[in-house]
Amino acid sequence: SHDTDFLLNPEGHQTPARRKDEGESAGPEALMNGRTEALTPAAVMHLQKTAGNATVSAALEEQEPSLVKNVVGSGGGSPLDSDTKGFMESRMGADFSDVRVHTDAKASESARSVQAHAYTVGSDVVFQSGQYTPENDSGKRMLAHELSHV
Numbered sequence: 001s002h003d004t005d006f007l008l009n010p011e012g013h014q015t016p017a018r019r020k021d022e023g024e025s026a027g028p029e030a031l032m033n034g035r036t037e038a039l040t041p042a043a044v045m046h047l048q049k050t051a052g053n054a055t056v057s058a059a060l061e062e063q064e065p066s067l068v069k070n071v072v073g074s075g076g077g078s079p080l081d082s083d084t085k086g087f088m089e090s091r092m093g094a095d096f097s098d099v100r101v102h103t104d105a106k107a108s109e110s111a112r113s114v115q116a117h118a119y120t121v122g123s124d125v126v127f128q129s130g131q132y133t134p135e136n137d138s139g140k141r142m143l144a145h146e147l148s149h150v
Helices: 028-032 041-050 053-063 065-072 082-092 105-113 137-147
Strands: 006-008 014-016 100-102 118-121 124-127
Touching: 065 105, 065 124, 082 137, 100 105, 105 124, 118 137, 124 137
Parallel strands: 100 124
Antiparallel strands: 006 014, 118 124
């Protein structure tokens, strides 16, 4: 069959995905076959929901190993400030003491390299420049989403 599969992009519009009959697969099959280049941002989000953060983290590290590892393996970043930490812990029922937030230029470049506003590996949460804004509602939603992967 030559039917085109469709994925929803982050703006909610349908975009054609690669055809499965062309030997391409965007999703778990691509990941299992080492085809991380087939992972679109929508596919990464789908994989986080279905396969879990550890699987997606491994795929991201494989796709952009130096940029991701330089940030999450740096020992850098900052802990959540006490107000944000308390707000998130009380609502999510989790302990975020070990979370490290990365917002510097290297973090921003790393997030851009995997086509994400933010991503999480282990207890490291990495943001593109200007995306870490826990003082407003949209920033809290993005942070809560990333903390759900910790």
